[in-house]
Amino acid sequence: MNSELAWLKQSSNTVVISSEHFHSRLKSVEEVKALADLLSPYASKVSVVVYLRRQDKVAVSLFSTRCKETNSSLQILPEASSNVDSYYDYYALLERWSEVFGEEALVIRRFEGPRRGANALLLDFCDAAGLPSDVRYQYPEMFNRGLPGQAQYGLVWFNRIFSVQSGYHIWLKRQLSEYLVACFDGPQLLPARSDAESFLRRYNAGNRRVAERFLSNEQLFSTDFSGYPFSSEPRFNVDEVKQKVLEFCVSKQKNLCVPPLSRDGMLLLAYRVYYDSAPTIKRLIDSVFAR
Template sequence: MKASGFYVPESLAPYAKEGLFNHLALAVVARPDFCEVDDIDHAVGLRRPAARTLLTEEIQEGLEFELSAIDDDATVIISSEHIHSRVNTTERMMFLREFLSPFFEDFIVVVYIRSQYHMARSLTNTALRQGQVVRKGVPDFCNDEEFDPELPVHKGFFDLKLFVERLSAAFGEEALRVRLYPEGRPAPELIADFCAVAGCALDGLELPSRENASFSGQASQICGLVNELMHERGHDGRLQYDLLRYLDSEHQGAGLVAEPAEVAEFMRLFEQDNDVIRSRWLPHRNELFSNDFGQHDGPERTLSIKAAVEMMLAFIAWRERFGSGLSNAEDRSAADAWSAWEPAMSAPPSPDTRQTLRP
């Protein structure tokens, strides 16, 4: 890409050497008002809130040094999915713009949005992977705080209108390119669409082989049951790690499925705001998202005892061949790291011990 006049910085991505260019550092520099540290801060190397200003200066110096080696007329591509969940106030978005402004003459902000139902599915899949006990496919905001403690998530997390308006306030409405996130197997379609918007040639680009796919409906329920068992009887990091590997390799699918009526009720919460996005940024569409959720109705909705036993027996057989209990040092290291990720796994997680997603 660099030869074509496009450049993706490494200094903003702590895992760039592993080929992961999620620019997590943006969430650090955009939150000078955040008096805590979360998982994103830890990934970038921030351990104490008091060190945020110093780390921001180091990140700025690193980006300045890196960009000094490229052509002045190059197009720099910066990408981070966590801008949505962490840069979650207009003030923080302004801080982000202020941080980036010295480096660039102008901005084009390509933002991909997906239906709140698909956002919820992704959120529950992530929660299951992190060892949480999740029993439902969509959040329940039936309280005065509009907060679901199971995930945990606030209703404002799903407010796409507010998110797009924050971007517009910071970077200007004329800079925004609002696009729909392609569901199914998104990587090829998403990259092709982005390249078309950015004017970047797709030829020769290596598409990512790993996508953060959901488990099947029954596998999601199995994962939730195992998580619950571990909360009751004690956490086993290697078992959890092996189970995730097994489900990833053998049981990918639609995720923890909700009843179509539940999904429709959930989507009605955002109907008016979604239509504002449609009319302002995607006026050629009759509706922002499809309301056809019938494709999620299927035989996997309820996990039978027979299906659960069969899946666990298959997992045991798989683990005997591929599990981290063998001699693979990398697997053991990863499993041990997973085990240390959540210090409170022996008790049911609470909003005090997990990242709470807020508007």
């Protein structure tokens, strides 16, 4: 990184370094200062652009991400803990960065979800970072799209069946995610409205401190929870989702000479889907493993 920054210093006036891990991994003033020490030989001025999103909405988004990983629980909003509360404590976040770079270096933006117009968020970032507006930027394709609730449910259910996952399971789950997105279309899983309101209340005091110190008492987030349902129960046929997961796994097995998923694991998957017709599914799976 030092060599790249040294090269950029000779050819560029402005360098943008972006990482979501600046928020989650730099948990102390000392760690933020280590970053400042790394940058100091190459930058005469540092601006810290931070986007803050209402905590309940961040948790909902993280749930979708973790469904693609190893999450095996349908609980969307995390329980209170020191790690969780530290992650959502925006006042502590801004305080440690302002202590190192100075309060005047902070450029605070609110992230309220998709904005009107293509690339509106990136254009807002260019403005916040002081990048020229008269340049034709090349905007990247959006890859990290949200999952419909059926896909989230199917991935969680897959993770419950195959709790110990090899590299093949990870590859298979990525394919399963794409398959379920192609099969289903609909809203993501959401917590009940009362749960979302209760979750945000845990961070209201810190949010007020952010508004008072950094935003001249301007309200940090809206208090609109109308986008949440009254119940967190899935509003789709879960058996249909389970059937799609099973059909996908069996179809992948047929194309492999040595099936990486164990026979017992596939049988367990079948029994979870079809309680009454499991013998029929057993014969289907046996035919695959008889090759």
